[in-house]
Amino acid sequence: MQVLLGIGSNCNADENIAAAKERLAVLLPGIQFSRVWQFPAAQGGNVPPYSNLAALANTSLSQDELKQQLRCIEAELARNRDTPDSVTIDLDLLAFGNTRSPDLLACDYCRLPASELLVVSG
Numbered sequence: 001m002q003v004l005l006g007i008g009s010n011c012n013a014d015e016n017i018a019a020a021k022e023r024l025a026v027l028l029p030g031i032q033f034s035r036v037w038q039f040p041a042a043q044g045g046n047v048p049p050y051s052n053l054a055a056l057a058n059t060s061l062s063q064d065e066l067k068q069q070l071r072c073i074e075a076e077l078a079r080n081r082d083t084p085d086s087v088t089i090d091l092d093l094l095a096f097g098n099t100r101s102p103d104l105l106a107c108d109y110c111r112l113p114a115s116e117l118l119v120v121s122g
Contacts, residue, residue: 003028003066004095004118005055006103006110010041011086013051016077020089021055023073028057034116039109047085054094054113063096 005024009016017036024031034054041047059066070091077089094104094114103110 001060001097002056002058002095003093003097004104004114005057005070006052006090006092006094006113007033007055008050008052008090008092008109009087010048010050011088016089017051017053019077020073020091023076024055024057024091027069027073028055028059031055031057032117034113037109037113041085042107042109043085050087050109052109052113054110054117056117063093063099066096067093 007017007020007024009020013036021033032055036051036053039050039052041050061069070093074089074091079088079090080086092101092103092110094101094110101110104114105111
């Protein structure tokens with residue numbers, strides 16, 4: 001099954017994104033990554049900007065299994081959902097086969113990096 005991931009960080013972004021990419025390459029051999037894009041935090045205020053990218057891969061995992069593995073990687077990289085203004089790593093499943101997240105088209109930080117890997121249309 002083809003999958004599209006959204007990857008983001010606003011805390012030690014270069015280091016955390018590199019670590020996430022290493023782990024994702026083991027989980028999803030042959031994975032392709034977009035370049036890293038910079039976006040202001042959606043929350044606004046004094047929240048640091050985000051570094052975002054997309055990744056395209058194929059997997060034999062089920063959607064639930066893949067989501068579980070993504071949460072494990074987030075945990076390994078010290079993701080704390082209680083501190084939303086400081087995100088070490090955020091791994092989102094933007095598309096699983098023909099099923100797409102609404103964020104894929106609605107959010108620039110998802111759509112623009114993804115556009116480097118595939119044609120994104122409504």
